[in-house]
Every structure is written in structure tokens, then in C-alpha cells.
Amino acid sequence: MIQLKGLTKRYGTFTAVNSLDLSVPRGELFGFLGPNGAGKTTTLRMIAGILRPTAGTVHIGGVDVSADPMKAKAILGFIPDRPFIYDKLTGAEFLRFVAGIYSQNGKVIEHRGHELLTLFDLDQWRDELVESYSHGMRQKLIIASAFIHKPDVIVVDEPMVGLDPKAARILKDLFREYTRRGHTIMMSTHTLEVAETLCDRIGIIQGGTIRALGTMSELRAGSASGEDGLEQIFLKLTGENAAREFVDVLDA
Amino acid sequence: MPEGIGGPSFVHLLSPKWQSVRSRATKKQTGAAGRAIVLGIVGIVFWGFVFTVLFRLLRYFRGIPEIGPLLAGKLLGLILVSFFGMLLLSNVIAALSTFFLAKDLDLLVSGPVDWLRLYLAKVTETCAYSSWMVVLMAIPMFLAYGVAYDGGFVFLFVVLSMFIPFLILPSVIGSALTLLLINIFPARRTKDILSVIAVLAGGGIVLLFRLMRPEQLARPEGFRSLIEFVSVLRAPTSPWLPSEWVQTGIMSWLREEPDALPLYLLWSTAAAFLVLGALLHRALYAKGFTKAQESGERWVRESAFSALFARMLSPLGIVRRELVLKEVRLFFRDTTQWSQLILLAVLVVVYIFNIKYLPLGGEGVTFFVANLIPFLNLVLAGFVLASIAARFIFPGVSLEGRTMWLLRSSPLAMRDLLWSKFWVGTLPLLFFALGLVVITGMLMHVSQFIMAVSILTITMMTFAIAGLAVGFGTLFPRFGTENAAQIPTSFGGLLFMMAAIVLIGAVITLEARPVFSYLAAESFGTPRDPGEMLLGFGLSAALCVAATIVPIRIAKTRLEMLEV
Numbered sequence: 100m101i102q103l104k105g106l107t108k109r110y111g112t113f114t115a116v117n118s119l120d121l122s123v124p125r126g127e128l129f130g131f132l133g134p135n136g137a138g139k140t141t142t143l144r145m146i147a148g149i150l151r152p153t154a155g156t157v158h159i160g161g162v163d164v165s166a167d168p169m170k171a172k173a174i175l176g177f178i179p180d181r182p183f184i185y186d187k188l189t190g191a192e193f194l195r196f197v198a199g200i201y202s203q204n205g206k207v208i209e210h211r212g213h214e215l216l217t218l219f220d221l222d223q224w225r226d227e228l229v230e231s232y233s234h235g236m237r238q239k240l241i242i243a244s245a246f247i248h249k250p251d252v253i254v255v256d257e258p259m260v261g262l263d264p265k266a267a268r269i270l271k272d273l274f275r276e277y278t279r280r281g282h283t284i285m286m287s288t289h290t291l292e293v294a295e296t297l298c299d300r301i302g303i304i305q306g307g308t309i310r311a312l313g314t315m316s317e318l319r320a321g322s323a324s325g326e327d328g329l330e331q332i333f334l335k336l337t338g339e340n341a342a343r344e345f346v347d348v349l350d351a
Numbered sequence: 352m353p354e355g356i357g358g359p360s361f362v363h364l365l366s367p368k369w370q371s372v373r374s375r376a377t378k379k380q381t382g383a384a385g386r387a388i389v390l391g392i393v394g395i396v397f398w399g400f401v402f403t404v405l406f407r408l409l410r411y412f413r414g415i416p417e418i419g420p421l422l423a424g425k426l427l428g429l430i431l432v433s434f435f436g437m438l439l440l441s442n443v444i445a446a447l448s449t450f451f452l453a454k455d456l457d458l459l460v461s462g463p464v465d466w467l468r469l470y471l472a473k474v475t476e477t478c479a480y481s482s483w484m485v486v487l488m489a490i491p492m493f494l495a496y497g498v499a500y501d502g503g504f505v506f507l508f509v510v511l512s513m514f515i516p517f518l519i520l521p522s523v524i525g526s527a528l529t530l531l532l533i534n535i536f537p538a539r540r541t542k543d544i545l546s547v548i549a550v551l552a553g554g555g556i557v558l559l560f561r562l563m564r565p566e567q568l569a570r571p572e573g574f575r576s577l578i579e580f581v582s583v584l585r586a587p588t589s590p591w592l593p594s595e596w597v598q599t600g601i602m603s604w605l606r607e608e609p610d611a612l613p614l615y616l617l618w619s620t621a622a623a624f625l626v627l628g629a630l631l632h633r634a635l636y637a638k639g640f641t642k643a644q645e646s647g648e649r650w651v652r653e654s655a656f657s658a659l660f661a662r663m664l665s666p667l668g669i670v671r672r673e674l675v676l677k678e679v680r681l682f683f684r685d686t687t688q689w690s691q692l693i694l695l696a697v698l699v700v701v702y703i704f705n706i707k708y709l710p711l712g713g714e715g716v717t718f719f720v721a722n723l724i725p726f727l728n729l730v731l732a733g734f735v736l737a738s739i740a741a742r743f744i745f746p747g748v749s750l751e752g753r754t755m756w757l758l759r760s761s762p763l764a765m766r767d768l769l770w771s772k773f774w775v776g777t778l779p780l781l782f783f784a785l786g787l788v789v790i791t792g793m794l795m796h797v798s799q800f801i802m803a804v805s806i807l808t809i810t811m812m813t814f815a816i817a818g819l820a821v822g823f824g825t826l827f828p829r830f831g832t833e834n835a836a837q838i839p840t841s842f843g844g845l846l847f848m849m850a851a852i853v854l855i856g857a858v859i860t861l862e863a864r865p866v867f868s869y870l871a872a873e874s875f876g877t878p879r880d881p882g883e884m885l886l887g888f889g890l891s892a893a894l895c896v897a898a899t900i901v902p903i904r905i906a907k908t909r910l911e912m913l914e915v
Contacts, residue, residue, distance in 0.1 A: 148759060179756045184754055185754060187680060197761070201761060
């Protein structure tokens with residue numbers, strides 16, 4: 100459903116994403132992991148059509164995003180890591196607006212909007228301006244908006260940031276059920292527990308290239324001990340410096 | 352705590368601001384040299400213009416015995432009163448951001464920062480944000496006074512010693528007013544209230560100033576006697592206003608009768624107000640800052656009118672209807688946006704007032720002159736439209752910056768986005784432009800021909816100016832800026848205004864010849880030339896069509912290539 104071929108993004112002399120090849124089939128929940136600055140967000144924004152690749156292609160549902168962006172984006176929902184939305188619209192109006200730009204409206208959308216807002220405990224705030232929403236409420240509203248047009252593919256950048264435990268649980272269940280129904284989700288996350296328990300397959304990216312790819316059992320099999328958890332695998336692949344001599348740092 | 356018991360120093364607190372300004376100034380950007388050159392030229396032309404006009408006027412005043420210095424002083428007083436009003440308003444608005452809404456406040460308030468140093472740092476920041484424009488305007492003005500009255504090199508220090516406390520005073524008063532307001536209303540409400548108050552006050556000042564008809568001062572024949580005229584000039588505008596002290600101090604120096612009292616008044620008052628402001632800050636800031644974190648709830652229920660409006664837009668299709676609805680909602684729910692309409696209304700009243708008092712009906716005013724001036728009035732109307740477009744249409748794309756992720760990741764054609772920006776801005780502008788031209792035309796009793804020319808030209812110019820505003824606004828976006836009012840003052844805004852002025856000039860030049868020929872034929876019976884008329888108006892129309900379409904086309908390509 101998502102096909103990346105030789106995907107590359109350079110900013111001047113810096114290569115953020117380096118010739119990435121990846122295929123995410125229909126009905127899969129794919130987890131995209133990597134340290135800060137590894138190229139996750141850049142990759143996801145290229146898939147969403149917000150950034151243009153320096154080289155390579157992105158296909159969504161068989162449609163080339165560069166060649167036919169409208170057709171590709173029509174079946175896509177994107178959830179960014181930072182919840183910037185129109186402050187002067189209400190939650191309900193924002194959902195209606197998002198549905199509108201996907202050319203959808205009417206009673207079905209009103210009903211779906213109501214259901215989504217209720218699911219995320221936002222229904223009582225539906226007629227309040229977004230400017231008074233908290234960070235987590237905004238994040239929940241954006242997540243709801245990504246589902247409003249029932250896209251075939253959802254691309255999510257750090258979905259758990261700012262969510263309360265209940266909303267995080269709802270989101271995990273929602274993602275699971277959505278992919279069970281044949282939709283595809285690709286998400287980046289730093290919450291390794293979420294990736295480990297939720298994702299069908301995981302890709303670990305560092306320095307713009309994929310360092311490991313597969314199911315949890317495939318990743319374990321590929322590690323030296325063969326019994327590591329995702330955290331150990333992640334740290335081994337991305338460098339263990341992060342967990343090194345705290346004493347030196349604190350004494351500095 | 353490296354700075355000692357009192358916490359970080361006043362200079363340390365201000366250092367991030369200074370470093371940000373320095374890094375912005377030294378940042379290497381493509382086209383930075385071109386921008387610097389354009390800004391430099393515009394700045395020099397502006398300064399040169401202000402200096403020349405003022406210098407000539409002051410030289411003329413200097414030649415008039417007795418009354419000359421009084422007139423020069425009165426003029427300086429009027430300018431300084433306007434400056435003081437502007438400073439007070441902008442300080443009140445700026446203090447709301449610097450003291451209560453700025454992003455660095457969480458860090459400063461949670462850190463071991465001494466209250467007095469925080470107050471002084473924030474007053475300085477408020478003063479800098481609010482005063483730089485006034486300072487830029489004041490430079491050519493004081494230069495003209497200094498040169499015209501041979502003030503000498505020391506005059507520079509005299510001006511500095513007077514102007515610094517003159518800038519401090521409104522900053523302290525403005526900050527104190529904001530502090531009091533924030534303790535009464537929540538921050539968001541205060542922001543709304545301040546926007547409306549500022550605009551109303553600004554409009555009121557302009558209106559009052561205009562209705563006083565200050566041009567009468569330059570026409571002594573309007574007064575019953577010379578003594579009455581001189582007594583009006585001699586009377587201080589208000590002995591309690593700092594602007595009056597600066598005026599008295601500077602004019603006394605220029606008349607070579609130095610008077611230290613104004614200087615003493617300025618500095619002692621500034622110092623006293625700073626102490627009072629600091630005490631008020633100590634008493635009320637903590638409470639106010641807590642209140643500023645509250646956000647007033649704002650519930651919006653869809654009214655019957657908005658439902659009807661949405662239904663009326665149905666023929667546009669789902670995407671365009673939603674885009675238009677979003678534009679209209681965002682505009683009318685943002686106080687900082689719609690409140691500008693009040694200022695616009697004032698501008699129109701002043702404009703019509705000026706037209707009403709044009710002496711076009713008196714003796715010696717021929718049909719030719721009576722119709723030529725209304726034609727040239729189109730230039731002024733064009734400027735008004737350009738400034739409105741700069742304020743309301745130019746920022747449109749920039750304001751989408753933070754939500755561009757949504758628009759770019761959805762199947763929204765950038766053509767549709769620009770379409771909504773263009774029409775939502777252009778239609779009200781067109782109604783306004785037509786109203787302005789028809790009303791002023793009627794006030795000036797223009798002929799049917801000039802009325803038709805005016806309506807046709809202003810319609811074409813409205814579309815072209817709106818097209819330019821959308822185009823330049825997209826080519827020079829300010830995606831990081833949340834305040835729409837700041838966007839037109841950017842480099843792109845300046846370029847847009849320059850392009851709009853060139854367009855207005857070109858349209859009027861192209862139409863001038865056929866209009867002149869027509870008026871000459873009507874007045875003096877010279878032969879008519881339909882070919883010339885067709886060519887002039889045809890070229891003018893072609894130019895306006897190109898200025899409407901080409902910038903929007905370029906903007907569309909730019910938006911499609913945009914990476915956010």
C-alpha cells in the first residue's frame with residue numbers, strides 16, 4: 100500500500116534520508132523507530148506529500164505521489180507531531196472543514212464527526228474554539244480529523260505525545276481495529292513498548308538509512324543474543340552512547 | 352547561580368533578544384543583499400522626502416519674523432503629540448506580549464530572577480518594540496529642525512537628552528495600564544479589548560486631528576485678527592504633556608534661549624514614573640501573570656444566519672464552500688482582524704471629508720479642472736485600496752503557515768486555496784472601492800463620463816491590486832508570524848506596495864491621455880479621437896488583467912513547490 104523506492108532527501112550537503120526502500124502492505128501497522136534527527140519525520144512528510152523527495156519515489160495505493168498528488172492524497176490521512184490547527188474554529192467546525200477538503204460532507208460526516216469526538220472525550224468541547232484546547236485535546240482532534248474521511252492509509256508522526264493514558268489506550272485499540280479492517284497505518288514513535296506490542300513490523304532508521312526491518316521475532320533473531328527486547332535492539336543498532344557513563348556527565 | 356544572589360543581571364535577561372536580532376541581521380540568506388539594497392533605497396527616499404518637505408517649510412517659517420518660530424514650534428508640538436499617542440497605544444499592546452504572553456516568560460518566572468530586573472528588562476523590551484518606528488520617523492524630522500535653525504552638532508545631544516525620557520514615559524505608562532487591565536480581565540479578553548480600544552483610540556485621534564482642520568493654522572486670513580492668530584500659536588497645547596516639554600526644550604535651544612526646565616521635567620517625571628511602575632509591578636505582576644494563563648471559554652453555536660450563509664455558498668462545491676466559510680469565520684472571530692475595519696471606516700470618513708472640502712465649486716474652476724481632479728482622485732483611491740489589500744489580503748497565505756501540513760497533505764488544489772483567498776478579499780474590497788468612488792464622484796459633481804471612467808478603472812484596479820496582494824503574499828510569506836498586523840510591514844509587504852503604486856501610476860498614465868482629450872474636447876471643442884480612447888483604456892485593461900492573473904499563477908506554482 101505504501102511503496103518507497105530509493106527515497107532520498109538532501110538539505111544542501113546534509114542527507115536526511117538516504118535511498119530508502121520500503122514496502123508496507125495493505126492491512127499492516129508499521130512502526131518506524133529511530134533516534135532524534137534520524138530522518139523519520141522527513142520520510143513521513145515525503146509520504147504525505149508535504150516535502151518533495153530529492154530522488155526516488157513514493158507510491159500510495161499504486162499512485163505516484165509526485166506524479167498524481169491529488170489522487171494519492173485522497174486516500175491518505177496525516178497526523179503531524181505538532182498539533183497546529185486553526186485556533187478560531189471550533190472542534191466540530193475543524194472536522195467539517197477537513198472533511199470538506201476531501202470533498203465529503205453531509206449527514207454521514209456529521210455522524211462520524213460526532214462519533215469520533217465522543218470516542219476521544221471531546222464531544223462536550225465540540226462547540227468551543229480550538230484556542231482554548233490543551234495540547235492533548237488538540238492532538239486528539241487532529242487524530243479524529245485523520246479518520247473523518249476514512250482514508251486507506253494513515254501516516255502518523257509521534258501519535259502518543261501529549262495524550263493521557265485513556266486516550267493512548269483508545270488510540271492503540273483504534274489503530275489495531277483499523278488495520279484489521281484492511282487499512283494501512285505507518286507510524287513513527289519513541290514509545291518502544293507501543294511499537295513492540297502494537298506493530299506488525301518495525302523499521303529502525305538511523306542517519307537516513309534503515310538499519311533493521313522485520314517483525315519483532317525477526318528483529319530478535321537478528322540480534323546477537325536472539326532474546327533481546329526492542330529497547331536493547333534499538334540501543335545496539337543506534338549506538339549505546341545514550342546509556343553510557345552518567346556519572347561522568349553528572350560530575351561534569 | 353553565576354550572577355550572584357540577585358540572580359541574572361538586567362543585561363543578561365535582555366541578551367537573548369539582542370542575540371536574536373544580531374543573528375537575524377548576520378544570517379546569510381539568498382537575496383539578502385538585494386533586500387538590503389531595496390530597503391536602503393526606500394528608507395533613504397522616505398527620509399529624504401520627509402527632510403526636504405520639512406526643511407523647506409521650516410526655512411519659510413524662519414523667514415517670517417515673530418510668527419515663524421511660533422509656527423515651527425506649533426508644528427513640532429503637533430508631530431510630537433501624534434508620536435506620543437502612537438507610542439502610548441503601541442506600548443500598551445506590546446506590553447501585553449512582553450509581560451504576559453511571551454514564550455520566554457515560563458523560563459524567567461520559574462527562575463531565580465529578581466522582580467525589579469525582570470521589570471526593567473521587560474520595560475526596555477516593550478520600549479524597543481514600540482519605539483523603533485517612531486525613532487525612524489523622528490530622525491529626518493529633527494534633522495530638518497537642526498539644519499533649518501543651525502542647531503549645530505550639540506543639537507544632536509539636546510535631542511537625544513529630550514527624546515530618551517520621551518520614549519521611556521509611554522513605555523512605563525503603557526506597561527502599567529496593561530498590568531491593571533490584565534488584573535481585571537483574562538489575557539485573551541484583554542487582548543481583544545486592547546485591540547478594539549487601540550483601534551478606536553487611533554481612529555479617534557486621526558478623526559479629531561482632521562476635523563480640527565489644522566491647515567487653517569497655515570492660513571492666518573481665517574482668523575479675525577493677527578493678535579488672535581498669534582495668541583492661538585503661543586498657547587501651549589497642553590502644559591502637562593511630555594510632547595510639550597520636548598517641543599519647548601528643543602525650540603528654546605534653536606531660538607538660542609536655552610531653557611533647562613523641560614529637560615528637568617522630562618527626566619524627573621520619567622524617573623518617578625519608572626519607580627511607580629516598578630512598585631505597581633511588584634504589587635500586581637504575580638497575580639496578573641497567573642490570570643494571564645487563564646483562557647476565557649468561547650463557545651460558538653451556529654446561528655441561523657451562518658447556516659443560511661453556508662447554504663448560499665453551496666453552488667461553489669464542497670471544497671470551495673468550506674474554504675470560504677473558514678476564511679470568514681477566522682476573520683470575524685479574530686478581534687485583531689475585524690477591529691481594523693473601524694480604522695478603515697475612520698480612513699473613509701477622513702477621505703470623504705477631505706473631498707467635501709475641496710474647493711471645486713468656486714469661481715474660476717472650469718469644467719476641465721472640476722473633472723480632471725476627480726480623475727486624479729483615482730490615484731488616491733488606488734493607494735487606499737492598496738493599503739487595505741496589504742493589511743487584509745497580503746497576509747492570507749502567511750496565516751496558513753502553521754496549518755500548511757493539513758493543506759499540503761490533503762487533496763486540496765492550491766488553485767482552490769488561492770481562489771478562496773482572492774475572492775474573499777476582493778469582493779468586499781470591490782464594494783468598498785465602488786462606494787468610495789461613487790460617493791466622492793457625487794460630492795464633486797463629476798460628469799457622467801468621468802463617473803463611468805472612475806467606476807471602470809477602480810473595478811479593474813481592485814482586481815489587479817488583489818491579484819498582486821495574493822501573489823506577493825505567497826512569494827514572500829511569513830509563516831512564523833501569528834499576528835496578521837505584522838505581516839504587511841515585512842519586506843514582501845513593501846515590495847507589494849511598490850508594485851501596487853507602479854500599477855496605479857501606469858493605469859492612470861495610460862488613461863490620462865484619452866481623458867485629457869475628452870475633457871479638452873468638451874471644454875475647448877478640440878476634435879475627438881476614438882482610436883486614442885480605445886488604445887488607452889484597452890492597454891490599461893490588459894495591464895490590470897495581467898496584474899490579476901500572472902501573480903496568482905506564479906503563486907500557485909510557488910505553493911505547489913512549497914515545503915513546510
